[in-house]
Amino acid sequence: MFTIFPDLIEGFAGKSLLGKGRERGLLDIRTHDLRSQTQDPHRSVDDSPFGGGAGMVLMPEPIFAAVEQVDPPRPLLLLGPAGRTLDQSVARELAAGDGFSLLCGRYEGVDARVVDHLVDGELSIGDYVLGGGEVAALVVLEAVGRLVPGVMGNATSADEESFSDGLLEYPHYTRPATFRDWEVPDVLRSGDHARVARWRRARSLARTVRSRPDLIEARGGLSAEDEVLLAEFPEGS
């Protein structure tokens, strides 16, 4: 990871799930300060744009120098809205690969020669503008890190299966069984594991139909089996 805010990245990657994965030697996350290679007294990383206009642009020299100094894992991906949008498939691909590096842009953008001659691609986390790539990089790290075997224990595989299934999660409940008159559905306390599994599947389907019909569309609509489950467990059952 290349950034002008290495402390920000380390503060997050040193804690949480990523910190644990690192301590266990499962994740190798390295942060590199783009200012480390600056030559001037002000340690400048940005300058005004040729052709005029507002704001500043990240200069090519410190970025090329920082990257060439460490010869990082490739692909080197620049965070920014021009890239391929991160989703669970992209996260899975990155987790399954041999490693990758992230470059965090800032200000109005990065000198185009970095895009043309240094990075291998661009990665977005969605269609909105951020002040810099750092928060986006943390999103990528967390989404990918939790998929690395061992980082989350065996909880990940099951949970991952449910997303690769393209459905939203079923509702979860814990104690107390009654909270302010609101009861946990009887089926979850019945001890009938097969029935619990069918109820959860029905709730996932119903929730996805209601909130994310695009995901149902992407799966090619509801199957006959899906329809049967929805009929067995109507809303409120």
Ligand code: JF5
């Ligand atoms: C960035 C120059 C990058 O704004 C983003 C972003 C939006 N979606 N995904 C990433 O990245 C920060 C700011 C300025 C380049």
